[in-house]
Amino acid sequence: MSTPTHTSAPAPAGVLNLHGLSVDGVNQCVHCGLCLAYCPTFSELGTEMDSPRGRIFTIKSLAEGRMSLTDSVAQHLSLCLDCRACETVCPAGVPYGRLIEAAKVEIERQQPGALPRRLFRWLNFGLLLGHPRLLRLAAAGARLYQTSGLQQLVRRSGLVKLLPGTLPAWEALLPSVPSKAERTPPPRTTLADGPRRARVAMLTGCIQAVVFGAHNRATARVLARNGCDVLVPEGQRCCGALNAHGGDHARALAMARQTIDAFEAVAADFVIVNVSGCGAHMKAYGHLLADDPAYAERAKRFAATVRDLAEFLAQEPLRGPLQPVTMTCTYHDPCHVVHGQKIKSEPRRLLAQIPGLRLVELPESDWCCGSAGIYNLTQPEMATRLLHRKVGHVLETSAEAVVTANPGCILQIQAGLGAHQSPVRVLHLVEILDRAYGGGE
């Protein structure tokens, strides 16, 4: 088995430069096909080009210059969810997530699209995600749009359909922005309740901070009840996960460096993350910044301290007393928790400790719901197919709530259940834990 090596020279047009991986990483695939049955896009389409094995072959052919990056080839690669289910089952250890992210960087470099698309990407990846103040302003604007009645008017009048490109899909999926009070961040410091277990620093995130501020405040409370001094580092911004998944490599690097700077300043024992995509991405900073002499070692050290919230809490029994939460729940595994971080039993072990809570298993609980970062906006057709599949399974369980751990999954599954007029709620794991501690605001 060959070791991935680093490449940096720009590839000729049409040839794939695997940013950070040589073609050797691709050669680890032994074409056994074990991954095929676990790949959502292969399951839906049944085509080899839309399977992990087919995509690896495509990436290898592109990197070796034996295939050109035509629109059709780019579409087969872009249709990949980057869910990494194939990585979990691969006996040969193919670093599939890194390969597809490298491929997406090259697709963006070689096929940046027309001016409106490039402007839209810059607005989101370059401006809003990198500047929390601007993101907060945009959230306030979106709140006004939603509460003033303008959104209803735009939707009813059909004006939204006149928007270019994927903008109508973006508008349809615009999350409901809570009031300013509900967007309040957690305190800079929350002291441990009882004997101190650790000093932790919390990522508050970008979209998470403006749409699910309540989850962040609940996270601080639950960690404090479990013996943590909880710090919220000033100067933290987006971790860069959305940029990396969207093929915006240069900004993803800058955001990773900035995140490391902000968290190093508080010198915590662990960095706690309640958003699955961010946690998986931050654990990969060591690889991402391996070629940066100023950050390579710091990135490795930083990555070793990152913990998903459930992963951290499940290391010890939850500290009591815990109040009953009488409810039947099912659990949806976010891809970047279960495949990206290999965390499966931990959230279930936490839920099992809550009195009154009954957990029923969700069929295909570890299959992508179609959210996948911004996938539901860029590939709405496949995202909708996968969402219908997920919602069908949820309804089979007769659970009152779906518990999960990622804002994208929450919004996506909520939208799917809403389309079925289902009363089933979608909750973040930390909301249940907080309720068991008598939290809530």
Ligand code: SF4
């Ligand atoms: S990451 Fe997911 S969608 Fe992409 S090839 Fe692997 S299993 Fe299929």
Ligand code: SF4
């Ligand atoms: S399971 Fe791994 S080695 Fe086998 S075809 Fe899939 S990626 Fe290749």
